[in-house]
Amino acid sequence: MSKALLYDATICIGCKQCEQGCATENNLPYSDSIAAEEKQSEHKFTAVLTRGDKFMRRLCMNCQDPACASACPVAALRKTAAGPVIYEEGRCMGCRYCMLACPFNVPRYEWNKLFPRVRKCTMCPNRVAAGKQTACAEICPTGATKFGERDELINEAQQRIRDNPGQYVKHIYGLNEVGGTSVLLLSGVPFDQFGYSADVPTEPMPLLTSRVLSKVPDVVMLGGVLLGGIWWITNRRDDVAAAEDCEKNSAFEDKKRGQDENGKA
Amino acid sequence: MAKPRFGFWSVILWIVMVLGGYSLILRFARGLGASTNMTDEFPWGLWIGFKLFAVALAGGGFTIAAVVHIFNLKRYRPVLRPMILTAFLGYSAFICSLIIDLGRPYRIWHPVVMWNDHSVMFEIAWCVMLYTTVLALEFAPAVLERLGWQRALVWLRGVMIPVVILGVILSTLHQSSLGSLYLIVPGKLYPLWYSPLEPVFFFVSALCAGLAMTVFESWHSRKAFGKQLEQSLLTSLGRVLAVALSFYLALRFVDMVHRGVFHLLLLPRTETYLFLLEIALLLIPTLLLFQRRIHQNPTALYFCSVLTLLGFVTNRMNVAITGMEASSGTYYFPKWTELAITLSLVAGAFAIFWLAVKYLPVFPPAHETHLAQSARVAAPSAAASPAVPELTHAGS
Structure with missing residues (x-):
């Protein structure tokens, strides 16, 4: 043509x-x-x-x-x-x-x-x-x-x-x-x-x-899920650690109340 | 002792700025032909090389944002702000030089409405727009703290994680896409540099350049203000840099083996010499940084960071200029006006960085570093609120 x-x-x-x-x-x-x-x-x-x-x-x-x-x-x-x-x-x-x-x-x-x-x-x-x-x-x-x-x-x-x-x-x-x-x-x-x-x-x-x-959309999708997941794991670990810390050390209790509740949730 | 040094540098700064200003006027009054040595045969010159390098320096921004916010390695939090600021200035310099380099800069917004998703340049345009916004948001806490705008700070903390994730993805795409630009010129870029892995090289080298830039800035910040990062942190950065550089060099080596281009190193050509210079500038700091007496010594560490940065300047200039010369059939050396504008952009970025370090909580003040350490031990989750180190906050 x-x-x-x-x-x-x-x-x-x-x-x-x-x-x-x-x-x-x-x-x-x-x-x-x-x-x-x-x-x-x-x-x-x-x-x-x-x-x-x-x-x-x-x-x-x-x-x-x-x-x-x-x-x-x-x-x-x-x-x-x-x-x-x-x-x-x-x-x-x-x-x-x-x-x-x-x-x-x-x-x-x-x-x-x-x-x-x-x-x-x-x-x-x-x-x-x-x-x-x-x-x-x-x-x-x-x-x-x-x-x-x-x-x-x-x-x-x-x-x-x-x-x-x-x-x-x-x-x-x-x-x-x-x-x-x-x-x-x-x-x-x-x-x-x-x-x-x-x-x-x-x-x-x-x-x-x-x-x-052509791989750009894949990078956006997979990268987003992966990074979000890693963030969720690392910060969850933190929350748990903070909760345990609170139980051990009552001196910090006031300061940590927020995280403590998160940890239990 | 610091004063005469500062006087000397400010004189240099002014000279560069005046020459740059004149060149800028020449460029916009007389056009690219009068202000550059670019030709039809050599349409991309020094400014492209500079852009590639400015963005590479910004590589530290997304690395450290991911390390601190996503991987939650709080130890590196003090590095966050200098890196984000560097990245922001790197991107700003990129945009400035783009405005100067574009034939019709007033159409810089065209990619927003005129799409071509097959174009690497289109991807770059979008990444630059979005990631510069992300960097502004990531650095905003430092400004907001200074202004004392608590509500804006709280709001920013709320959106920081998605912003950081977006930023990491955008800069991964952007760093690599600058390498992808050169995928379409297999017959033009000299084989020592042309590689299908170019996007990967650009991405990994941006990580290295960003780390080196942090060490470099911390050293200068100590000289100028007595503000710097802890030595143990710098040592860690030096170690990470050694590994990152090794990985980068190994990648280049493996790629050259697979492409079978080692015989080119026997040719007595400009490309060979500049390639060897580039590799030497990267290999020497790599070998040095693995040694304890180097990465524990601030000056030696600084020296290594300078070599690394020079190595990547050479790399980007080699890709943009040296490697493209032979196929173009011409000889290109930037006109003095091109150099003056580039230098004044660099000087401008340094000046803004200097002002930011002076007036904003960028580096942790020296006496608070210990305080920060004890605060970290006492309250492991305190730093989970993104981008706002309590230590600097407490100090102001």
Whole structure:
């Protein structure tokens, strides 16, 4: 059901029109000097990297089960059913845990603003909701970035690798990485040459913390009963001791009357 | 003799406060970019490390509250208030630095109404809110005694046990959840520190840091006011600290064995050196504290507590900064403004602690310690009324 992007680096000609389209869609500045910046930033949500005659896009992977969304304490980041991982800036308090949690180091921050926002590619949620392609896919002149149903794009990517085994690294990046992403990559050279880590886990990142968080109610329940029980035992022992003490030593009787009665009760 | 020392420290205090004040203005007038060295590659800096440590110091609060109120070990009652106060100040420092660190601090209340129960940060937000309230209630008797508000005191005694139980649970959750924050960064935190047991490490080390902090405070309190804990009590704390530290170090060791990361110690890297520094700072006091001539000597005990505290500062900074650097591909060292704000928070906490010890019944006055002992023998159940040691009450 969910939408995705398939980027095939072997078809990419490095024209950077996707950068241009992204900037227009997101009201970001774009110029020759920004085009030369080969990294994502608070004013550039996607970047085309160039290594000789090889290219690679960087953008938010829009994970199926995103670490950023699970990390965000106020649910400002959210995975939508349609695919995009969106950001509601009105909720964000700026803890930047999403930036730490993201396995691909995607979220950027407006460090030099007094009321900063987290910035990242959100896979054009408005366009997707309206049944359109993302801006980068629409503008791409070669079809290197293709928009479609995730399942269909996976089939197509597998087909391309089967048809031209010599041309591709036998791996669809994003198929299983961190439980799958809505951006799928094909490349002729190993992905880690462009900073896509080869050793990200294949299980969704949020599992790492949810395993622990799921125990919170148990800790509250069992801890409460246990501590309350210990208190009851230790203080009961005290009451009894006080009562016995009173019987032995009548000099303290007045002082202890309260405890004595408790002891008998 | 005490006066010139105090003069020296108050000058330091003022310098730190002025620099901190300037940095604070810079931070709120110009933003995080101008006032910190944090970047997109390194979004969590010194302030996070400081927060982790401030909360660790508060670990003594729930430990001793449980020991005195729940386990009913009355011997430790004199430790209760300094620990609770420390915890309260630790949490206050945490909240202050959070307000400074958040990009939009005026939205700090958002987790109250905007929920995401999958987020460790959400759990932390709630624990901080609730446990700071609990600590305020736990420390309130000291203030109420001073004000002489008997009815409020009686009411507080009535609710103290549930409050203490809630506090123990909340801080168990909070201490461990600060470690859980880092569970989601397996590829980023250097393997010497990244461990699935991180929440457990944070919890146990908070116990140790809290104990060390008590010894540390008692020594300074004696220097400044002649008020301190009995030596026999300090000795006991030293012994407990030795065992707690041993357990912590054993846990770290076992974890490293299972994860098979010892070979990393052969690499000549910054991480290796700072890891070894951290372990050395914790191992030395552990070994020393098992010796009678150390844990019975106030100065040696103090020295051990300082090493322990430095060890945990190093640990928290290693997790927050050292361990995250390599994967970020950048180099981070805090800007002077970050340091100034952190130091002024520390100085502020010390100043408030100093004022509290001076004006509130925090430590038992020296001459009443014996009185307390005899009172305990005579009336074993007298101290069962929570949080209000009759001894200090009688003295005021």
